[in-house]
Amino acid sequence: xxxxxxxxxxxxxxxxxxxxxxxxxxxxxxxxxxxxxxxxxxxxxxxxxxxxxxxxxxxxxxxxxxxxxxxxxxxxxxxxxxxxxxxxxxxxxxxxxxxxxxxxxxxxxxxxxxxxxxxxxxxxxxxxxxxxxxxxxxxxxxxxxxxxxxxxxxxxxxxxxxxxxxxxxxxxxxxxxxxxxxxxxxxxxxxxxxxxxxxxxxx
Numbered sequence: 757x758x759x760x761x762x763x764x765x766x767x768x769x770x771x772x773x774x775x776x777x778x779x780x781x782x783x784x785x786x787x788x789x790x791x792x793x794x795x796x797x798x799x800x801x802x803x804x805x806x807x808x809x810x811x812x813x814x815x816x817x818x819x820x821x822x823x824x825x826x827x828x829x830x831x832x833x834x835x836x837x838x839x840x841x842x843x844x845x846x847x848x849x850x851x852x853x854x855x856x857x858x859x860x861x862x863x864x865x866x867x868x869x870x871x872x873x874x875x876x877x878x879x880x881x882x883x884x885x886x887x888x889x890x891x892x893x894x895x896x897x898x899x900x901x902x903x904x905x906x907x908x909x910x911x912x913x914x915x916x917x918x919x920x921x922x923x924x925x926x927x928x929x930x931x932x933x934x935x936x937x938x939x940x941x942x943x944x945x946x947x948x949x950x951x952x953x954x955x956x957x958x959x
Contacts, residue, residue: 797950802862803836804828804945805855809868809878810929811842820867820934824927827938833945836860843869849881856885856922862949864922865941868929870913879913882926886917890948893925897937916941923948
C-alpha cells in the first residue's frame with residue numbers, strides 16, 4: 757500500500773523536539789559514563805540510501821522519496837542512491853539487504869508498506885535483517901504524529917533497527933509521514949551509524 761491510512765504531518769507535536777531523538781539517550785546504558793565521549797564515533801556526513809516500496813509509483817513520481825532526500829541534504833548529509841521496489845516480501849528484503857552492504861551507504865531509509873493491508877510487507881521483510889531493534893524511533897514517530905491523526909496512528913508500524921552495522925529506518929509512504937520520519941532520522945543517523953560501526957568492530 758502506497759499511502760497508509762494515517763499520514764503524519766510534519767507539523768505534528770513540534771514541541772516534543774526537546775524530549776525527542778536529539779537527546780543522547782540511546783546506546784549507552786542506563787548509568788552512562790561521564791569520562792567517555794559518547795559522540796566520539798559520530799559520522800558527521802552520512803550517506804543515505806533511499807528505497808521506495810510501491811507497486812504504483814515511479815522514481816519520477818515519488819513525493820515521499822523526494823521528501824526524504826531533501827531532508828537528508830538539508831541536514832548536511834548525502835544521498836548515495838535511490839531505488840524503487842514493488843510490494844513483494846522477498847524483493848523488499850533482498851533490496852534492503854543489498855543496500856546495507858554497500859560501501860557508500862551509512863544508513864538505509866525505506867518509505868511505504870508500513871501499514872496493515874495485505875500488501876504492507878516492509879516491516880516483516882526488514883525486521884528479519886535486524887541484529888538490533890531501535891524501538892525508540894517508532895515510539896517517537898507515533899508520539900509526534902498523534903496530534904495530527906489521533907488514535908489512527910496505531911495503523912502504522914514504522915520501525916528502525918540495525919542490520920549488520922547499518923541503521924535502517926522504515927517510514928510510511930505518505931509524503932508528510934516520510935518528511936516527519938526523516939526529520940527524526942537526520943537528527944540521530946550520524947550518531948547511530950557511528951555506534952553501529954563501532955559495535956561491529958568490537959564484535
